[in-house]
Amino acid sequence: MSAESNLLEVIGVVKKFPGVLALNNVSLEVAPGEIHALMGENGAGKSTLVKCIAGIQAPTSGRIVFKGEDITEFTPKKALDRGISMIHQELSPVVHRSIMENIWLGREPLNRFGLVDHKAMYRKTQEVLAEIDLQEDPRTLMENLSVAKMQMIEIAKAVSYDAKLIIMDEPTSALTDKEIQQLFRIVRALRDKGKSIIYISHKLEEIYEITDRVTVYRDGTYIGTERTLDLPVQKMINMMVGRDVDELFPKTPCPIGEVKLEVRNLSHARFFRDVSFTARRGEILGIAGLVGAGRTELIQTIFGIYKKASGTILIDGKEVEISSPKDAIKANMALLTEDRRTSGIFPMLSVRFNMTIASMGQFMNRVKLLSGQKIARKSEEYRKSIHVKTPNLEQKIMFLSGGNQQKVLVARWLMTQPDILFLDEPTRGIDVGTKAEIHRLISELAGQGKTIIMVSSELPEVMGMSDRILVMCKGVATGIVENTPDLTQDTLMAYATNTMNQETA
Amino acid sequence: MVSAGIIKTEWVKEKLKKYGIVVVLFLMIVGLTLAEPNFIRRTNIFNILTQASIFGIMALGLTFVIISKGIDLSVGSILAFAGVVAASLAQSPLATNKYYPNLGELPLLIPILVALLIGLSCGAVSGFFIAKTKIPAFIATLGMMTIARGFALIYTNGRPISNLESMTVIGGRVFGVIPIPILVYAGAIVLSWILLNNTKFGKNVYAIGGNATAAEVSGVDVDKNLIMIYAYSGLMAGLAAVVFAGRVGSVHPGAAQMYELTAIAATTIGGTSHSGGIGTIWGAFVGALVLAVMRNGFTLLGIDAYWQQVTEGAIIIVAVIIDMRKNARKD
Known part of the structure; x- marks a missing residue:
């Protein structure tokens, strides 16, 4: 591809932080109207590079050429004016204000008195929303939208800037499958209008589903660029990790002991009702279901974060009363929460x-x-x-x-x-190499006789690791299935959507 | 050569960032000594430490509060309330206008314990409302500030309580040399230091300020610890009241107004972050010294006291700017 035909060219960019070389002479070429994946493990330099492109940081040296022009001034404002928009990993909308105020924040249309022209704002917002096929009233408050909708508003904002290049950093990490499909529809439509998209995700299926080309980085260096369709999964992983990761889900069979935890008819006022299950020593019990099925809330209620409405919890056959995480820890339970940032680390x-x-x-x-x-x-x-x-x-x-x-x-x-470990999405947003390490660790712990209860939205992970799988749908446990080799994702999805009978009928 | 130079400047920068405020304090001391040799004399140093002791003790309690991402505006008023009640129990038998005319001479320990108990209780009440109703600490302690001041006024009917013969012992010196307020301050520093660094409670304070949700999930009883944090801050205000009564020899219900702000300033100058999770007892001590040295220096040099206020305000802002740069994320 000749230099002129590229929308964006990154040439030999270096970015140094005190004591760290985050980017070492990396390149990237993005053509007009393509969806270009940026892949690499955590710390590979993807985020640093896109921050440079979006003007949030300035590279230490090297060139970034956009529409044939060298970028010399690195500020988010300049980048936006040029036509580069970034949808951030963590959204930061002004939640108490409306959609239209969020989209036009800082550049509100003014009337001839220099006051904000709300009518014009409303009309322009309608136009932008129509462009990405989103039916929402521009006056709706952001706080009333789902995370997925907020994400789409961010995209609408990018469109409103008439962006030529949209950068998406892990846009699907909080979305349900259905919402992801809706997002993909919008992304494809944008591509078809000639816009380019840089797409960062750890989810390999997504990369294959939506992107045209892939560029891989590792430890701050450029490894290569390939057409997505021509790149087998194993090779992509190899490029990212620098070695073969042969076993992603190394569950080693181990003897399963007596019942450790028993949950009887547990209900929560809002999130789930009448859930019963048992988990044994040395067993990994997977919990599958769609987002919003009540999986996280179920284990958080057992752990004493939420208050149960009714039901009993038994450990070693004895009833226990758990009304706070402190009680749970005393009962030798542990909970690795779903969201590392909000309820895990002390940054x-x-x-x-x-x-x-x-x-x-x-x-x-x-x-x-x-x-x-x-x-x-x-x-x-x-x-x-x-x-x-x-x-x-x-x-x-x-x-x-x-x-x-x-x-x-x-x-x-x-x-x-702990004797009982609850793991909520233990490998979300984590690179392939570390993922395998965490899986191995989980498996070892089960081998030591610990009881593991693992919530995961990734079906391959649940099916690769679990002995049995509890599936939930809209707050109800629709089934507990043995993880036999003939279990298929389709069967699990049928339970997760509560359509088992239609399947068999 | 060149690289060695770079490493050295990097090292100096690093240390300056870490100990910046100590360097500032040191420069202040050197400068003041050069300008006025009397500054460094023992009596003056004791003077500075004694002056620092009252708001310095309050700053120790506030360090716990601010690390937990809270604030306590009530400590000045608590000092006044605890102070007047303690004073009413420590008047000499021959005092005119005795609060309790028929009260004989009580052992010194009684007014002291009463002051500590009142401080602790007021703080625990603020803490209770912050923990259980989730109202912002600013509001809860603003309320307590007004309430405690009101109680001090009600208790005394607006009049000062004086002739505290037994309590003035605390304003005296050990072996005729070391002022007792300094020893009390030192004791409070050691106690606070151990509490913050070597107990579960201390770790919980950091955890709550660092990420309250994560703390709860990690088994920290956030509500109970919040109550304890504000109770400790109140306790320190009660201790400051004892030192105040001992030094002044009388307590006015309007005493110690704005002391909470000086104490917050000392804590802040010492590097305790209002975003929570960061702070040290050592910092609260250095911060209190910076303020006390500055005030003393202004007096020694005969500079207008009004300029003192302007300078104090500027120091607080600059200290926080430096600190935020230190704690800023590198990316």
């Missing part, structure tokens, strides 16, 4: 603090004071055994990659020496 505190906070009781000395030595020894032990990559344990956890943050959280919970 500005050290890796050591993050690892040890749930187990402080273990570190008392004779006079009941905490012993820094004991804390240091234990956290070092876990850093080694779980292979957390960090320069030292004093490092603030926010500077670690997502995968390593997740490992620290796993360490936090293992330190409490």
